[in-house]
Amino acid sequence: MTVTDVIDRVSFMDFEPATASFRDDVLAGLSHPIRRIPCKYLYDAAGAALFERICELPEYYPTRTELAMLQRLGPEIAALAGPEAQVVEFGTGDGRKSRLLLNALDRPASYVSIDISRDQLIREAAALALDMPQIEVMAVCGDYTQQTLSLPTVGRRRVGFFPGSTIGNLTPVAATAFLARCANMLPGGAMLVGVDIPKDIAVVEAAYNDSAGVTAAFSLNLLARINRELGGTFDLSGFRHYAYFNEDQSKIEIFLISQREQRAAVAGRFFHFRAGERIHIEDSYKLAPATFQNMARAAGFEPAQVWVDPDGLFSLHWLLAPL
Secondary structure: OOHHHHHHHOEEEEOOOOHHHHHHHHHHHHHOOOOEOOHHHHOOHHHHHHHHHHOOOOOOHHHHHHHHHHHHHHHHHHHHHOOOEEEEEEOOOOOHHHHHHHHHOOOOOEEEEEEOOHHHHHHHHHHHHHHOOOOEEEEEEOOOOOOOOOOOOOOOEEEEEEOOOHHHHOOHHHHHHHHHHHHHHOOOOEEEEEEEOOOOHHHHHHHOOOOOOHHHHHHHHHHHHHHHHHOOOOOHHHEEEEEEEEOOOOEEEEEEEEOOOEEEEEOOEEEEEOOOOEEEEEEEEOOOHHHHHHHHHHOOOEEEEEEEOOOOOEEEEEEEOOO
């Protein structure tokens, strides 16, 4: 049996943002005095594939550190979750972390994957259904940072899963609002969240400026996507990826910088760029455990457990949702 054979066994709900939303956000962001495009648009099929490559790079410590933590802490997490849980994952990735968690849990009843990248979502959900036929698998295509989704409950307790320090891509205000929506979606349940923590600046900046140039390709793919989907005319060679650590705000900031004076069209509108002008495309906040716990409390959760890896690079948090 192949992945294609089991696709019909995966329940699919489609709340994918329309192309008009992408167009409107890009046009609004490029018209802003400080030009910006939301980072969620980095993850089309090509961007998701490039991010999978980033996760394997030697400079990119978050993925391997979190995987090792999930492997080591599996029995402890399973005891906290209890039997026959429903796992709701916000953002799917390549499925390795999902499998580690599900394999550790006691007879998980179902798995719900929510992701904005439709192709990767369906592929990974079908692959998981093939590998774990005893678990009911549901795939939900949508923007979990903006939408409150109504999901069917299959299992005794609902456990949210938000790995990869994706919480750091949101501003503190937006992260708190997202966690509040999660708390409402997980009544009486819990949530496991991966959070990158502050560390040596050289280590952090290297993770977003890899020597192989994969992260740069990931950033530039956003312009390629605009060209493909919105009739854009960006010359990718005219922009470069730039990432640096903002110590005052404890975050990595990522930009595309115009290499020369130029203009580009998007959906029939032209935009002029000066040499050195920047388009902001992503932030990645690094949050100390106490800082994140305060954020979770403000969102309605009760922090119950925090784990930090032996090298002090990454943290995992177990949060209890209100009834």
